[in-house]
Amino acid sequence: MASHGFWSLGGDNAGANAGSQSPSTPRAWCQAAAQKFSGGLGSKLCALLNVGDAEKSADPAAKLPPPGEAAGTCGCNKSCNCTKAAVGFSDLYSTDLLPASDGDTKTMTFLQELLQMNNWELQDEPATLDDILISCRATLKYAIKTAHPRYFNQLSTGLDMVGLAADWLTSTANTNMFTYEVAPVFVLLEYVTLKKMRDIIGWQDGRGDGIFSPGGAISNMYAMLLARFKMFPEVKEKGMSSVPRLAAFTSEHSHFSIKKGAAALGIGTESVICIKADESGKLIPADLERRILEAKQKGFVPFFVSATAGTTVYGAFDPLIAISDICRKYGVWMHVDGAWGGSLLMSRKHRWKLDGVERANSVTWNPHKMMSVPLQCSALLVREEGLMQNCNQMHACYLFQQDKHYDLSYDTGDKALQCGRHVDIFKLWLMWRAKGTIGFEAQIDKCLELSEYLYNKIKDREGYEMVFNGKPQHTNVCFWYLPPGIRYMEDTEERKKRLHKVAPVIKARMMEYGTTMVSYQPQGDKVNFFRMVISNPAATFEDIDFLIEEIERLGQDL
């Protein structure tokens, strides 16, 4: 913690390139001051001083007191003997602060005290509404600006105004999805929307079943639960001891929730067999078939294949038709994890990437990702009607009375793992009304166009190396930035080691300056690379240009 005594924050307007500012601005003074300190302390301090500006800008980076201290271990609220108290402010004037020559400690302490006036502890006594408003302002000020068009850090970005309004209405209605009795409108809208989504998948007349669940990981877990129950219904009462050893299959590039689900469901992570992916991240069907046969020979029963439509890192789409042929051949449940890529079904230009999805038994599709629906909104769609109910129902008579005065098939609670279930449907439904299907299509197409623009811009640019060849299938663009100091080195272990450190440092600096945010990670034997994703329809070509300039500005000395 000690090294994080101050905050990684940003402050200048996202568009401004700090390097080009006049030295008379606070920003420029900060940059000069920053060079006095080691360990990034200077730039953190610098950013700290720009807190005020941040309220006017929409910077994506955070501004917040340090976790350990703000969390109460040393909030300096009342009685405290920490070194900070050693600085007495009653004798000091603003001229004692930096750039005064002995101003370092005083300045840091002063700023730290200032921040800690935001006290996050819970008390016995009530606070005034004024205090509550201050807390709210502080919370928003220190929040990551996930709606900023240069926030590229996650698959869920942006903030749709109709979606926001709908979420506000949902909060106001404050009800639960378990029975039609207490959420008649929302239950109906879930019905209408799931039907429409199944229709788009290609299931006849939109028939089937489904549920909105708390995120893609839980949707995937539902799918695995249904697959197991379909093959061995006795597992519900008798547990896994009544069932042979099961095997599930998914690509080595798939989402970790498949393993997490297997661990939770008592199947075990070792029963999740990772299938090889090709260079661009797509599952290799021949390897799937080989591993299914191998598992059968070892006495395992293959019960579940999870194909990925839009992998987390590469944005790859597994070949669904070939996979479904194998699933049919061996009688295995086919799930498509389209948490990230499912939304491409709404684009006439891109939906071919999911060809074969209509053959799946279940599909995860998260509108909170590529459709910019406020968090959270994840759907599991199931081809077989009635299965979810049979799998999960427990007939709790205190909730699902059988003698109600309406059609009980509208009570959705008994097909869920949850009892109370949050209303996630209204924001999607209202956005869909507001945009129409063609509106979603347009924003999805635009994000894909932006990522193609990025790909074309960097694929032959000096200092960039693509992680895999070929045009990306989704908005994921994976690349290394090679600073000049590495660019001309031979491909040795030493080069790899240095390259591995580039992305983390650039990202840390992005967050310190508060100008943009982008994700990085290693994958297999590949050292840390940037993964750009675009899901915010507010992003523009200029934002992509800015990202490249910013990476080069922040990484050129590495």
Add this chain to the structure above:
Amino acid sequence: MASHGFWSLGGDNAGANAGSQSPSTPRAWCQAAAQKFSGGLGSKLCALLNVGDAEKSADPAAKLPPPGEAAGTCGCNKSCNCTKAAVGFSDLYSTDLLPASDGDTKTMTFLQELLQMNNWELQDEPATLDDILISCRATLKYAIKTAHPRYFNQLSTGLDMVGLAADWLTSTANTNMFTYEVAPVFVLLEYVTLKKMRDIIGWQDGRGDGIFSPGGAISNMYAMLLARFKMFPEVKEKGMSSVPRLAAFTSEHSHFSIKKGAAALGIGTESVICIKADESGKLIPADLERRILEAKQKGFVPFFVSATAGTTVYGAFDPLIAISDICRKYGVWMHVDGAWGGSLLMSRKHRWKLDGVERANSVTWNPHKMMSVPLQCSALLVREEGLMQNCNQMHACYLFQQDKHYDLSYDTGDKALQCGRHVDIFKLWLMWRAKGTIGFEAQIDKCLELSEYLYNKIKDREGYEMVFNGKPQHTNVCFWYLPPGIRYMEDTEERKKRLHKVAPVIKARMMEYGTTMVSYQPQGDKVNFFRMVISNPAATFEDIDFLIEEIERLGQDL
């Protein structure tokens, strides 16, 4: 569906007793008209005509087109041959409607068409903002008014203004709990709040672990998952086939999520052994010990006891100290499902009901119930630090990079079953700030006082019979209302049968009039009874008086 061609709705101001109105009001006309129809159609129609009033009032009952039709099978949007179209409105005047002697069909059709102008289908083309506002108004109009002080239907009621504001802010921040990087403030507030809750439970210095999960059922499932992993850590990789047959124990009055969790986790519902409860719904410790010994003899390994602090129906508190003695003796994980009753820990007057909770290994506590925090807000609190992380982590390198520039222990994602996790913390934290602990205490004490008032009022009142003797421990008051026609019958099967139908009919009428809502259910060999619960601090003594009058008004003819 046919019998629900119209809606169960309400319309008059909740406080008004319709029977006392002058016959010249629409309400009185409705009541007269209602007598012309069978099957409750009249009162439904009557309520329908009051839709306009409903916007001004805060009626708890729903107003909505019928599920099957509004869901699109016959929305009569464009081309439709249903009988409704047979009525041509271009030749009709308002005088052709009821009370015109042949006005029945015309009136019904007219009203049905009117309602169906709210078209809930999703289209390709965008809608105007005006349409969007109309949809929002319709949604709120048809919603159940869960914040109404006479809505007693669920454990979660009310609408706290600070909680609402906080939920709006949360929507606006639109981020995810998985990493500190994207939700620094919310991660910290979760840390602070969980610590405070553990402190209130009585764990030393608030130490331990925990998470906010999507509802009490998932919190309970987490607890079971942790208990299994604690005893058999190899289950994570190897699944249930590496583990002996397990047995879990919970009271016959416990929440169905314990069985649901066991089904999902591959343990099986038959491995959940139901322990006898006494007359007031409390688990009998001697029976627990007997069943643990019995399970061991059969070769099962007892791994999990879920005691309930506040059962769903009776509001009973299991004897935690005696249960913990047994858990310690047999080395079994003790979970306390305090989803409903956990909040009593905040009341100096009532927390003795949870004496022994500090001995638990894990506790579920839902602030969205008795503390009126907007849905959803459920916490699982765990005594052992680090266990959640070990149990659930999958080391996804694309999300939880190990070379970030901050303390990674603040990334909460890898201890969750979910990947993305909704921000449920801010509304609780802000309400706590606004009320202080003493504010929550006061509102909890008030609800318990109201339920005691109800209990005292009906326990000796003619026509009432309590489901169990003695003062309720929580706000649950369980009783039968015996209409005069049943009141003096002998205790035969015939009487039972008739009594069983009383609560459903009264409730249906409550919903038709839209004046109040209260839950009912059978339990064991007990026929349908009312379960009153109070969790809305806006409720008053007058609301309790009203409920009793309303039950008698609506049930006297049964």
